[in-house]
Amino acid sequence: MTDEIVELVLYVTGDSGRARRAIDSLQSLCDRQLPAGSHFRVVDVVAEPELARKARILATPTLQKLSPGPPRRIVGDIASMDGVLSALDLEPK
């Protein structure tokens, strides 16, 4: 369970400060706390509104866990948050 690769999608709006902060925070989370091989994709809702529509994304940033386990979403700035992993129903490595 703990070694399972984690797949994430981060939805952001354009090239804003908030978007960059969200990407940086997620990158460091991936590097430090998630199993090797875990990765995330960034979707800019302005550039790809159809993806936002399909995923029904209203707020940005929204972090979505695709696997493992049931889908989970976190809305808002994860940098200021301690329990990101538990919120995503994940365990640290």
Added chain:
Amino acid sequence: MNSDSEHSATTIKKLPTGIPGFDHIASGGLPKGRTTLVSGTAGSAKTVMAAQFLAEGILQFDEAGIFITFEESASDLRRNFKSFGWDIEGWEKAGKWTFVDASPDPDMDTIVVGEYDLGGLMAQVGHAIESAGATRLSMDSLGAVFNQFTESANIRREMFRVAAYLKSRGITALLTAERVHEYGDIARYGVEEFVADNVIILRNVLDGEKRRRTMEILKFRGTGHQKGEYPFTIVDGEGLAFMPLSAMELTQPSSDKRVSSGSSDLDEMCGGGFFRDSITLISGATGTGKTLMATEFLAGGVDRGERCLLFAFEESQDQFTRNARGWGIDVDAMEAKGLLKVVCSYPERTGIEDHLLEMRRLLLEFRPDRVAVDSLSALERVSPTKAFRQFVISLTSAIKEQGTAGMYTAATPDLFGGSSVTESHVSTITDSIILLRYVETEGEMHRGITVLKMRGSPHDKSVREFVIDGDGMHIGQPFENVVGIISGQPQYRVEPQRD
């Protein structure tokens, strides 16, 4: 220097919604390029109005729209609105209707942890504006937004941003919001009023044991609208229909052309007949001959080749036809000629607003030269006072709009004298009032008729006796030596007084 641009900034244009009756009350429609808040309690038809705003835009103006739903899912709405005859799925395929489905996803756990914006929502809306050229937008509802995003300071700021964005794109938007009480705070969250400069309230209140729906435009910043509450109803297969009741409509151009009442004697009493575009009220106790007068009025029109319409709320078609035959009037023959249309309806069948819609529709369809309503009292029985008064005003304006000669009958509750509640509601609206009264003289019952009021014309002031036989109504001589007939307390003078 910049007077032109300043002028255009302060002059707010209106966008016709196409919702029946609404644009008249709203003096042209919704403020164009602005957001209007529609606030109402649960079940006040907010969502229907939001959807109809888009539907009429597509049907009547070929304008594309965006529907953002925070509450019901898009698939539920597609299904629910089929009953109004709106083919939303077809419109979606044609690129005329775009759903932004923001309803809660039961399969997705979402946790809000910190600062966010509504960038996803705005990107979706922006995309729909670009790709479909949408100019109308409905959002349903703000309450549901607040349920999904509980961190209130953040969502308030974001809703302001959404409203500002829509304004910058020139979108005419309609936003719904819940309110707890029919009268009180405009909406539950206290923010909605600031989001929108324009506020409409939908109400659904109990009034005399009847549900009554009304709409009030609370404010349209910088532009005009009618004040007060206006009734509306939800029509199957069509949507909302509002009833404009503006007093302006009652000041119709008056014609001095006369039409026959159907009785030469009565024409004489009225100084030469009724005016073409006037409404005459016939008031009297049961059995005094009100239905007969209405029937003769219409038969007189048919004789002259005019189209005549009767709304009968007292009798069935068979009863009416049989009674008319007893007065020597052949209803079937007049109907066969296509000149007479008799619409019998049971007053309790539906609400008074729906009766009104039906009557307006028939007036427009049949385009009668004469119309009679027998009786208003039957309709008054089944409706709250305020609703009834609005009904009469609205019906009267609908009749006068077409320059149709109209006749209403009203029943007085007492056999002798007295006036009816109906009368007091109607008398100021009608142009002429004719009273029918029972008169008891020397142990015999007689019928009396008098013209109480005849706007714009001299008329006979006496109370005349009339009889009803197999040929209809015959008006005779004035009652001699009897006073107090109208008040219902006749006094008999033994000998004529000297002057």
